[in-house]
Amino acid sequence: MTTTRGESHSFFDDLDALLAGSLVLPEDPTYDQVRQLWNGRVNTHxxxxxxxxxAQDVVHAVSWARTHGFALSVHGGGHDFAGRGLREDGVVIDCSQMRAVTIDPETHTARIQAGATVDDLIGASQQYGLAMTTGIVSSVGMAGLTLGGGYGPLMSKYGLVTDNLLSAQVVTVDGQLVTASATEHADLFWGLRGGGGNFGVMVSLEYRLHPVTMVLAGLLLYPLDQAREVLRFYDQFIKTSPDELTIQAGFLKMPDGMTVLFLHPVYCGPLEEGERVLKQLRTFVTPLVDQIQPVMYYDLVHALDAPMPKGRYYFIQTQSLDGLCAETVEALIECAQQFSSPFSAISLHHFHGAASRVAVSETAFALRQDHLLVEIIAAWEPQSPEEDQRxxxxxxxxxxALAPYALKGGYVNLLDEGEQERVPLAFGPNYERLLKLKRMYDPDDVFHSTIGHVKPTASQE
Structure with missing residues (x-):
């Protein structure tokens, strides 16, 4: 359904009257600002x-949109590169103003609203000496991160973001507010942990926190002509890494235009032990730069805020590797040599330890073996459609180039709209269970704002 600009305000009057919040319509002066996501390439209206x-506003919005035949999407932190939080001519349930965080230092738990970001959660929990797995970009929304699984530098010690979810309040397609946990709506709770945004709107989330304040972390930078040697060493070193250590790797361009390989270790155990564990990594060859030092976890999660600003154009592709071989090392180096923009990067996320020891069937997130998630991030300032395509x-x-050596499927939070065929492979043996859950909670496929939607085909219904 569509409405013309002239009739918008009156058409939505009955919805507006129900809300404690507010409506933003195309004719409103704040419309373009409010619909702007992290990825400036998204231009959805x-x-x-x-x-x-x-939460009651969410209930009203879902019920009203269903009654009037509007397509729905859910906007949390607004950091999804594919722009799935917006629907053209649809109703956007914008939870970005719902950012309250409550910490219980006695039980080491946090309860957050649906719009809370990594910054909101870590900012509130650090004063109690607590933290949990998060990504390392502070503006990422916690709800979306959880729904896809949630990689981060603490996952080898404490599991994925989704592994730390204790409960969630969810508005279902029929406008009901339910609690999903291990003891209530346990099937829904299973699907929320890595199954994508397919079953309802999470309006609050409860997490388990851990005693983390300082970590030993920082960049090691190497010239490109040392990349083969360093990546071969890295591939062997991570095979015996303790749970306290994750080592992100990748390529980026320096301000002077030089392309470098980086290693970014994060050690979350005792700092003295971390110094011992990282000694060989820091000395097997001499890096151009060694920035490893004790740092507050709060500061760590702000590390990429400046290089990845809101409003720049982004496009991301991913593959998961069970390790590095000569062919994948060459493919990565060649890709780095051909950077199309000084703002682009390649990042390898190190998945092992506690996150790998969760059974495949325990959550919807299925890729539980040790692996490297390779994130190829194109980032640029717009010039022309032709340049965008490049x-x-x-x-x-x-x-x-990496696909022949990659594990099947993909990380649903970072799949592009043209990669729908990778979704069943991403969920692997959990896919059929997700289809059944979808038919139970959302048979009309109202909630499919992530690429990981599991809409049943005609043969599956």
């Missing part, structure tokens, strides 16, 4: 954004 103030082709080319 919803019919209305419902800026929810609380950056997309660079990322796609890098992904294609």
């Amino acid at each position: 919803p019919a209305v954004l419902v800026r929810c103030a609380d 950056h997309l082709q660079w990322a796609q080319g890098g992904s294609r």
